[in-house]
Amino acid sequence: MTATILVVDDEPDLEALVLQKFRKQIRDGAVSFMFAHDGVEALQSIENHPHVDLVVSDINMPRMDGLSLLQKLQEAEDKKSTIIVSAYGDMSNIRTAMNRGAFDFLTKPIDFTDLETTIDKTIRHVEAMREARRRQAEAERAHASLSRYFSPQIASRLAAAGEGDGMEVHWRDVAVIFTDIAGFTSLVENVAPDVLGTLLNEYVGGMTDVVFAHEGTVAKIIGDAIQILFNAPGDQPDYAARAIACAHALDDWAEAFRERWKSKGVNFGATRIGVHAGPALVGNFGGSRFFDYTAYGDTINTAARLEAANKFLGTRICASAVVADGTKAFRGRPVGDLLLRGRSEPLRAYQPLAAAAFEGAATAQYCDAFAKLEAGDAAAMPAFAALIGLHAGDALAGFHLRRLLNGANSARIQLE
Template identity: 80%
Template sequence: MTSTILFVDDEPDLEALILQKFRRQIRDGLVTIIFARDGLEALESLEQNPHVDMVVSDINMPRMDGLSLLAKLQEAEDKKSTIIVSAYGDMSNIRTAMNRGAFDFLTKPIDFVDLETTIQKTIRHIEMLREVRRRQAEAERAHASLSRFFSPEIARRLAVGGEGDGMAVQWRNVATIFTDITGFTSLVESALPETLGELLNEYVGGMTEIVFAHEGTVAKIIGDAIQILFNAPGDQPDYATRAIACAHDLDLWAEDFRARWKDRGVNFGTTRIGAHAGPALVGNFGGNRFFDYTAYGDTINTAARLEAANKHLGTRICVSASIAEGAGKFQGRPVGELVLRGRSEPLRAFEPLPPAKFEQPATTQYSAAFARMEAGDAAAMPAFAALVGMHADDPLAGFHLKRLLNGAKGIRMQLE
């Protein structure tokens, strides 16, 4: 790689002497040398030759001296590595030069062996800086790409660590959340394009910010649906707790969003949320030319089906026992044993509740009615009837009452 050096000196015979001493390096393409007679000419030359790698400057020159030139060079965004040449023993100028950012200094009369050694040292320093800047630029580009999927802190770590820091495909235990919006297809068909664009961008942006606040990973966004991962790519021992907290915040934000848009005359659907925990195949499945960090496996499919189960249950959040049992101090109420589409074994499910709702008497009343239903007690039906009578806005209690009225028994139910 050719290094370009700007020599700044008003001595008339210096140019010929430098060209003679560096003729071999110039011939071999190792260096290119240009000259200026004072600081002002040097600044003009740098404007015309921004690729200059280093400056070797005398101090005593007409119009603009070397120390003034050095100060100007340090003000520039692209600071040039500068070697200052001073008369032997002029320590005051040398100290000023070093304080102003000079990389090194030489004394006159110039020892050309010393000059060549100093230039080589400076070139190595410049190459090191170039490599640091190149890596920083790569990391910034990687961070910009990864920030679409990961929280800022995880994106920063992955941008520095690369494939070896959780990007390769691997089996690992995860918590996964699926969200979807009721009636979204109808909204797409009826809304104006500009309204739909604003609506969906605000919705996805807000939901993503909540995921990132809980340090979750956005694995997929398909239209209105969002898939979220915890404990991937990095380790999060409390991943089940994070998933529950994230689900609550997503629900709260989505309901507020829906109310705001309703005030603007847009009927935005309810956001349904399903969550499950277990092993999944996680990593970048995009090959060498496309980045697609996502997860596959039965755990992922189950979370998606729990999201869909909300439609039948009347709930907005439905989570599996694996999430509820893994979360610290889980607060919620049992839904029942769900036989989900495509599965033969039942899955025990729960509806997480925020603390204020969990502590209400209605939750205790629901738990007592559910326990009777689980035991096959005939008193379950009047218990749910009493609950619905006092809380007609409780769709899960209404769901169970309807089941019992239709002759169902127990807590196992088949969902299509």
């Protein structure tokens, strides 16, 4: 890199002298010089040539002296490193110059060996400052990019470490949440585009805020569907519990959002949520040109299947036993052993419940009826019927009662 140096001095012979003394460096492309005869001319030169790297300025000059020029340079957004030249023994002006931000000083008559050494030192300082600014700008860009996917805490950590840290594709245990909106296709066809845009942006923004509050990672947003990861990219030993807590918070937020828009005359569907945990292939799959941090594998597919299962079960949240078992003091009720598409073995699933619902008498009554269903006890049918009689809105109990009426006699559930 060629360093551009602006020399500001009203001595007529100085320009020729500088060019002569630095002819080798100029010929080698190490430095180039510009010259001005006072502070006013120097400011105009910098305005015309903002790439100036450093300024070497005398103090005593007509129109604008070196100290006034230094003050102007320090007030500018792009501050120029400045070497002040003063008469020998003029410590008062030198002290003022250093207080105003001069990088270094030289005394007259100029010792050109000393000038060369001081210029070299100042250029190294300028290059170090540029590198620091470049790194800061890269970190800010990385943080802005990462903030679209990760919570502020995780984004800051990744930006500080470098975007490649933890982004490589690798296997790791994760908890996955899939969300989807019931009847979204119909909504798209029947709502005005401007309303739909506002609706969906508010929904995705609010759901993302909930995810980030639980330090989750938004891996994918496809239309109305959101894929969320925990324990990726960083370690979260309590990832199963985080996923369950996040699922509850997402459900609460989505229901409040739904009611708010219903009051405006927009019939927004319920958000269905599936939660599962296990190994997945995680990392940046965007190649060198794009950033696409996501996850693939059977664990991801199973979470999506659990989300879809809510449609048949009448629930809004469906979580696997893997997640339930990994959550300390999990609160929920068993759904059954689901035979999901693409899986050869049944998967025990649960409906997570809020504390008040879990501790209510209806949950105990449901669990008693479900135990009879698991045991193949004929008393399961009247038990579920009695539950429905007391709680007609219990969709999951209604689902099991219909199964029993159609001849089912176990907790194994075949889903389409």
